[in-house]
Amino acid sequence: MKTILLVSRCPPYPLHLGDRLIIWHLARELSQRGYVIDLLALYDRDDDPAQLDQYRAFFRHIKLIQEPQRGPFAYLRRLIDRSARFAVSAESSFCPPLWRAIADSLSRHNYDLVHCFGSVSVYEFHALFADRPNVITPYESHALYLQSAAAQGVWSARLRLPLVRRFERFMFTPFDRTVVISAADRALLLDVQPALNVVVIPNGIEHERFQPRELERDPYTLLFVGNYEYAPNQDAARILVGRVLPQVRPAYPKARLQLVGANPPDWLLDRARGHIEVTGRVPDVAPYLARATVFVCPLRIGAGLKNKVLEALAMGIPVVATPLSVDGIDVRGGESALIAEVDDIAGKTIELLGDSARRQRLSHNGRALIQARYSWERTAASYEQLYEEICSAR
DSSP states (O other): OOEEEEEESSOSOOTTSHHHHHHHHHHHHHHHTTOEEEEEEEEOSTTGGGGGGGTGGGOSEEEEEEOOOOOHHHHHHHHHOGGGSSOSSSTTSSOHHHHHHHHHHHHHOOOSEEEEESSTTTGGGGGGGTTSOEEEEEESOHHHHHHHHHHTTOHHHHHHHHHHHHHHHHTTTTSSEEEESSHHHHHHHHHHOTTOOEEEOOOOOOTTTSOOOSOOOOTTEEEEEOOTTSHHHHHHHHHIIIIIHHHHHHHOTTOEEEEESSOOOHHHHHHOBTTEEEEESOSOSHHHHHHOSEEEEOOOSOOSOOHHHHHHHHTTOOEEEOGGGGTTSOOOBTTTBEEOOHHHHHHHHHHHHTOHHHHHHHHHHHHHHHHHHOOHHHHHHHHHHHHHHHHHHO
16 A cells, blocks of 8 residues: 655646546546545635535545745746755745645655646655655646747747746756656657656546447537637637638538537637537536537647547547647547648548548547547556556665
8 A cells, every 4th residue: 555645736626627637537546546645735716625525535634725826036036046946945935835734744644655746836845755756747848838839929938938948957857757648748858858757647538438329420510628718729719610610611501610618708609609609618528529520629739638639539529630639649640530730620520521431430440549548547557557666766
C-alpha cells in the first residue's frame, strides 16, 4: 500500500473542466487499488468548496485553499532572480497558506510519494518534499499552447511565449519525473530543457459511459463539444459557424450544427438559429455523441490530449479533425479518423456525409482504438508503475 500527498492547482470536480477530469479519475482508481491519498488543492471558483462530496470518498484528508492573485512582477522576479525561483519559506512562496498546509501534512504523515498536479501554481514547493519521491504532472506544455496561438496571430501569445519557455526551462528540473499527456508536449519540454525526465501518460475514457448506442443517427448533424470559456473552443466554434457550415449547406441543405457545452459567449448565442443549435451546459454529452452524424473538431490552438476527441471516438461517431485535435491520440488518418487542415475540414466533412460505408468504417475503427488503448484503468496502472520506479530508485 502506498500513501500519497497530492498537491493540485485545482480540485477534482466538476468534470466538465478538463484539467479536473484526470485528478478525479486517477484518485478514484488509485483509492480502489488500496492507495491512501491526502489532497491539498487550490481553488478559484466560488462553488468549489461545496463540491467536496463528489470526491470525498477517494481521499483520507482534503484541504482546499483559495488561490491568491499573482501579479506580473512576481513572475518577473522569478525570472530575473534565480534564488527566488523556488520558495524557501511560506512568505517567499506564491501561496503561503499552501506552503504551511504542505509542511503540516508532511510533519503528520509518512508519505511514500508526493505528486503535484499543475505547473506554476505548485512547482515552487519542491524544497518541502525534496527528500522523498516526487513527481509533477503539468498536464501539458503551456509553451506549446502559446506557440499554437502565436501561429494564429494572437499577439499576446507571442509576447508571453519566450517568458513561459524560460519558466518551463527550470520549473520541473528538481522533480524525479515530469508527466505530460502527449508526445508533442514531451518533445517541446525536452527542447526547452533536455535534462528533464519526461514521461507520457495519456488520459483515459469511461468505457461504460461512452460507448455506441442502438440509435439511428441524425442524417446531417455536425457536432462539436467544448467548454466555451476556453479560448481555443471559441476559435473552433467561429470556424464551424463562419467557414465550415456555410460550405457544407450548399451540398447538404439539411445540414445543421450542434455546439454543445458550458459558457457559450453572447456572440455565439446570437448565431443560434434553425440550423445552428447552441445548447449551453448539458447534464451529459453522450446522447449528443450518440445521435449526431459527424464530430467536427477544427482546433487550431491548444496542447495536450483532447478529451472530447477520445469521447467521440469511444462513442463511435465518425471524426473529422485537425492534426492538433488528435495530438497524443494514436489515430491513423483515413482509418480511425479523417485528418485535415482547417481549410480542408469542410471538404472532408462533405465527403463523409455522402459516404455511409466510410462513416461506418471510421466508427468501428475509432471505437476499437479507444477500447484497446485508452482507459482510466490503464492510466492508473501507468502511474502505479511510475510510482514504483521512482520509489525504487530512491
